[in-house]
Amino acid sequence: MRRIALVSVAVTAVAGVAAYMGSASGQSNGDAAPIYGIKIPEGYRDWRLISVKQLTGKQLTGAGGELKQLRAQLGNDLAIKAFRDGTLPFPDGAIIAALHWNEASSDFDNQALAAGFPGLGLQSSFAGSAVNVQFMVKDSKKYAASGGWGFADFTNGKPGNEALHAKCFSCHQPAKDRDYVFTHYAPTP
Amino acid sequence: MRRIALVSVAVTAVAGVAAYMGSASGQSNGDAAPIYGIKIPEGYRDWRLISVKQLTGKQLTGAGGELKQLRAQLGNDLAIKAFRDGTLPFPDGAIIAALHWNEASSDFDNQALAAGFPGLGLQSSFAGSAVNVQFMVKDSKKYAASGGWGFADFTNGKPGNEALHAKCFSCHQPAKDRDYVFTHYAPTP
Numbered sequence: 389m390r391r392i393a394l395v396s397v398a399v400t401a402v403a404g405v406a407a408y409m410g411s412a413s414g415q416s417n418g419d420a421a422p423i424y425g426i427k428i429p430e431g432y433r434d435w436r437l438i439s440v441k442q443l444t445g446k447q448l449t450g451a452g453g454e455l456k457q458l459r460a461q462l463g464n465d466l467a468i469k470a471f472r473d474g475t476l477p478f479p480d481g482a483i484i485a486a487l488h489w490n491e492a493s494s495d496f497d498n499q500a501l502a503a504g505f506p507g508l509g510l511q512s513s514f515a516g517s518a519v520n521v522q523f524m525v526k527d528s529k530k531y532a533a534s535g536g537w538g539f540a541d542f543t544n545g546k547p548g549n550e551a552l553h554a555k556c557f558s559c560h561q562p563a564k565d566r567d568y569v570f571t572h573y574a575p576t577p
Numbered sequence: 578m579r580r581i582a583l584v585s586v587a588v589t590a591v592a593g594v595a596a597y598m599g600s601a602s603g604q605s606n607g608d609a610a611p612i613y614g615i616k617i618p619e620g621y622r623d624w625r626l627i628s629v630k631q632l633t634g635k636q637l638t639g640a641g642g643e644l645k646q647l648r649a650q651l652g653n654d655l656a657i658k659a660f661r662d663g664t665l666p667f668p669d670g671a672i673i674a675a676l677h678w679n680e681a682s683s684d685f686d687n688q689a690l691a692a693g694f695p696g697l698g699l700q701s702s703f704a705g706s707a708v709n710v711q712f713m714v715k716d717s718k719k720y721a722a723s724g725g726w727g728f729a730d731f732t733n734g735k736p737g738n739e740a741l742h743a744k745c746f747s748c749h750q751p752a753k754d755r756d757y758v759f760t761h762y763a764p765t766p
Binding site: 437445489542 | 633634635686690692694763
């Protein structure tokens with residue numbers, strides 16, 4: 389589950405960023421992710437939107453259960469500016485956060501859709517329980533061995549293990565021409 | 578299509594908000610939506626994230642085509658604070674924006690997923706072309722006849738017609754106990 393959650397993601401807090409507990413805008417227990425030494429950046433939940441995604445498939449754990457997640461990618465100011473300007477590679481200091489939720493639905497919402505738009509079979513789903521959050525932190529010197537990016541993955545504020553983090557960079561290799569970032573900036577409607 | 582796009586939404590810009598063209602953070606041609614007199618609020622693309630959704634169903638127009646959208650709800654500062662604090666009704670001045678995109682996928686992304694996580698059948702989709710943006714604007718006096726909310730829907734910066742906007746409030750009636758807002762605040766992972 390954690391490994392899957394790492395897939396499509398993004399950046400993290402530079403180690404040393406002040407951590408705090410229980411804020412609505414981002415939380416951390418202060419533990420740094422292995423390999424890259426990255427902590428959860430304070431207030432990341434307040435960052436601006438890059439794009440949204442859905443991920444479906446089979447769960448890594450559990451007896452064949454289905455995985456269905458809704459995801460949002462947020463960026464700090466440097467990351468947002470780089471996406472909008474089309475700047476590659478991303479500048480040092482850019483951080484991308486990927487927030488992953490279990491996809492949920494409600495009869496209440498779907499009944500309202502059926503009443504408002506009969507015959508269309510509309511179904512809505514939304515971000516349910518939190519799964520994990522991942523970060524990509526750009527530091528071309530510190531993380532020179534991994535394309536200039538540090539990676540981190542947290543579940544309930546706790547970083548994943550070293551085996552998990554050892555996989556991040558190799559999975560992002562196919563996006564080398566986009567500075568290892570899969571996510572595109574969603575157009576402004 | 579426009580009618581469907583209105584479904585799950587949220588608030589808008591108070592009429593009179595300065596409009597501008599072509600910014601990466603929100604654009605407007607200055608036209609106000611009918612009935613409620615709402616313009617696109619400047620810079621709404623910079624607002625903070627409330628939640629994300631998916632909407633599937635049949636297209637309203639076209640020969641039986643499938644509708645598949647990814648959506649994000651953003652809020653201005655008053656709206657975000659109200660969501661986090663659980664404040665109901667929402668305070669005057671709160672604005673919720675709903676950004677709707679056609680759901681897209683790429684072989685590139687899915688091949689990277691297959692290589693990184695073989696055997697799991699992972700499939701990713703993301704926000705593709707923009708469909709429309711909708712707003713709910715709270716003004717308990719001005720919009721007293723519609724639960725204190727004004728509604729607006731824009732496609733390519735142009736407001737939808739009066740028939741479209743006449744439907745907004747009735748579709749939101751089922752959510753009366755939540756101040757006519759279907760969207761819940763997504764938890765911070």
